[in-house]
Amino acid sequence: MGGLLLAGALAVVLMRSMVRALLALLFTFFMVGIVYLLLNAEFLFVVQLFIYTIAVCGLLAFAVLLTRHVRGGTGSPFNQQVLAAAVVALGLFALVGGVAWSTTWPTTSWPDLARTDDILERALLTRYAVPVVLVSVLLLAALIGAIVLRVREEPEEPAAVIPLGERRRRRRRRGSPALTGDLKK
Amino acid sequence: MTVGLNYFLLLSAGLFAIGCFGLLAKRNAVAMLMSTELMLNATNIALVAFARFHYQPAQPLAGQAFALFVIAVASAEIAVAIAILLLLARQRGSVQADEFDALSG
Numbered sequence: 001m002g003g004l005l006l007a008g009a010l011a012v013v014l015m016r017s018m019v020r021a022l023l024a025l026l027f028t029f030f031m032v033g034i035v036y037l038l039l040n041a042e043f044l045f046v047v048q049l050f051i052y053t054i055a056v057c058g059l060l061a062f063a064v065l066l067t068r069h070v071r072g073g074t075g076s077p078f079n080q081q082v083l084a085a086a087v088v089a090l091g092l093f094a095l096v097g098g099v100a101w102s103t104t105w106p107t108t109s110w111p112d113l114a115r116t117d118d119i120l121e122r123a124l125l126t127r128y129a130v131p132v133v134l135v136s137v138l139l140l141a142a143l144i145g146a147i148v149l150r151v152r153e154e155p156e157e158p159a160a161v162i163p164l165g166e167r168r169r170r171r172r173r174r175g176s177p178a179l180t181g182d183l184k185k
Numbered sequence: 186m187t188v189g190l191n192y193f194l195l196l197s198a199g200l201f202a203i204g205c206f207g208l209l210a211k212r213n214a215v216a217m218l219m220s221t222e223l224m225l226n227a228t229n230i231a232l233v234a235f236a237r238f239h240y241q242p243a244q245p246l247a248g249q250a251f252a253l254f255v256i257a258v259a260s261a262e263i264a265v266a267i268a269i270l271l272l273l274a275r276q277r278g279s280v281q282a283d284e285f286d287a288l289s290g
Contacts, residue, residue, distance in 0.1 A: 009204070013203055028223065041252075056263055060263070077212055079210060096201065108240050
């Protein structure tokens, strides 16, 4: 199980094609959900399934497909610091993994709960009530921020009243490629 | 053989290291986002493993509650990050992170 998970994660990082990396990411998220199931976190498994494998992967699919044809898609997927990055990652793994492996962690016995979601939602509604509200405000702010980022780039004036040459000049100033449909006119 | 806490923590460390490598080494900004998600998932595995193997009756399943918050913040982050990325891709015509050098001196 763990090997499958790590193989999926490695595929995400090493795949040259972004679409394949996305599929590997989907697989990895699902495997993480299975690990949650092994750890008696059924509610988190469902959350992982809905939020990560559906919502986040859907969003990333939009990002991958919309940015597929822009410049720079070919060539090496790695930058110049790939060796340093590999050294840092291996060192990090040796350090953290070594400590995690060699330490004798204090553990308590699992009470063999029938339903963990009961306990979890009671904790969320009592002890963690304020953080839940804060997170919902954060999500709302992120949603509004994402919408504002997309809306801001719309032109203020209606496009029809701007002369064609002016429109082209503006577009050149903004730096985005001109649409071929406009050039044919 | 019983699978203890150490195995899950090792798994979490491995996933985190892979995500860290991807974040540092990839050129494509979307791939860097994916690597960030891998790292967040690694921390979630560690949190849930601690909640399972270090059950406290006084604060039951605190690790799982934390993991939920991490998931919520991660989804907020990815929504904003993808909006920024698509905007950058349209304005600069590229998603390669090493070409976003408007702030370099």
